[in-house]
Amino acid sequence: MIDLALDSLSWVLLCLGGIFVLIGGVGALRLPGFYTRLHAASLTDSMATILIFTGIMLQAGFTLATLKLLAIMVFLLLTGPTASYALANAALQSGLKPDADQLGENTAGDAS
């Protein structure tokens, strides 16, 4: 009984994680302006990481693999926001302003 509950819980978590990953991807593609895209990508990444890794950990049971999964999750949760910060900082310092003017950029500037 408890096995079944854990199993279904992990599947639910995995599915939710997949949905969050997809939302992040669509957001990074469709949103206008760099900062909005960064926002979409970084937030959903953290959530999806937590959900997917918790789901897999429930499947793996209490093994060495669970420890490794926990380590991967912690490192991803540390490095993801840091990378987002570094990127936003670099963009801001180079003069890329988070303006509403950029809203048309997504459709205009895909020359390359």
Next chain:
Amino acid sequence: MYLVVSLAILVTMVLALVRALRGPTVYDRVLAVNMFGTKTVLLLSVIAFLLGRPDFLDLALAYALINLVGILAVLEFFQNNTRGTAEHEHD
């Protein structure tokens, strides 16, 4: 079920690649590279379980640790190259 998750991750990888190809600023491309790195970690973890060899998580662990180095190198590259050519591309 792992299959569904890995397909979602694969689709997101495609979306991130499209973003990397379209730009328009270089920062968008770096963002896409970063996203791609995170998605690769997720994909490798899921595939390790899909293949039934969970001891191969080392690979995902390596990426989780190292991906930041590339991004920080880019940040330092921008910081040192103040000529400003890298800000916007016009091609």
Next chain:
Amino acid sequence: MSLLELLGYFNYWVFAIVLSIGLYTVIAKVNLVKKLIGLSIFQSAVFLMYITMDKVEGGTAPIIQKGMENQVFSNPLPQVLILTAIVVGVSTLALGLAIVVRINESYGTIEEDEILDAD
């Protein structure tokens, strides 16, 4: 089954296409850094071909653990060759980039035709 067989050749096709893309970059582009990037793409294509050959149907990575007596394993030999080749590839790439940096210091450009004009 025939569709699956055709898909089985897909790896080799990708190898051929990526190899050609790398070769095109090396012979057609005049920028020396771009040429080196093309060379590393070319190299990656060769890696892909070797690793494609090592796969055995139903096999798994050749790390023999307990309870795997009847398991089929993939071929370890191409993996060994490519494993060392990747690290060697990076060091030789760095050597090429170092030469490009020195060329830039001497000629002030990394475009091949400008260098040829300057000589």
Next chain:
Amino acid sequence: MIIVFALFLLSLLVVTALAIVRTENLFVAVMLTSIFSLLMAANFFILDAADVALTEAAVGAGVTTVIFLGALALTAEREKYAAGGGRVAVVVVAILAALIIYATFDKPRLGDPDAPVHQHLAPWYLEKTPELVDIPNVVTAVLGSFRGYDTLGEVFVVFVACIGVLFILGVQPEHKLPPTASISAGLKHHLIPQVVGRLLIPFIILFGLYVQFHGEYGPGGGFQAGALIATGIILYALLEGEEEALRAIPRSVLMGLVIGGACLYGGVGLLCILLGGNFLDYSVLAADPVTGQQVGILLIEAGVGMAVCGALLSIFHAFAARTIRP
């Protein structure tokens, strides 16, 4: 099922390669190269090559990007001319691709167990490794013991490439700019990357050591560990500035690592001769031949790790210490 993944990832690989060729901005090309490397690693992993994928991960994610960016900072960020070298190149390359694709129809299908590659040598390695060397990872056994000559050669290639880079770049001619302006100060002003990066460095090095010494039991070995540890120290150099990293690990130590690693490998081989065996025949290193093999593999993997780590770091410092844009 796995073939669906392979289809997806390989298609992305082709798209990325095309994009790398098309873009004029070399910085963008380097960014796409790192995506290319991620895709290659995922492909290797799907094709059962965990060791190779780990190598690609250790090298492609950090070291390659850093070296490329170092070279771009010293040269130029953009190509001057967009257009490639005309039709002839396209035709030649297209004919080549068509020929190779035509040839692939005679190749054995992906995963065919009766393919000629799998008939000779490989079954012997798989069968004899538990008996002769008794370590789980056959790749490490082949790398260290059965094909020890080959690996020795590769280590010396890395060694020579490192010496070459140092000869070409390492000698500072005369400083056109004052050294304080030329050498980057690192990311000292960015608090968050500082804190997180410092937190990560010990874990990267610890993981490198795990990969080094666990290489007999799981994916890993000297090549991967050397690249991982080098990446950890490169992260330190990025955070604290290049001079600070050189103060922590001076150039002489790095050279010592490279030379010591290569000599350790060769020395083990010579020791085998002195003990009455053949060159790199580790069986004579201990009373029991199997233990001897294990000791030998441990020693030469340590040599490989030292040499690769020292070589990659020396190369990084050679690029980073060069005056920026003279």
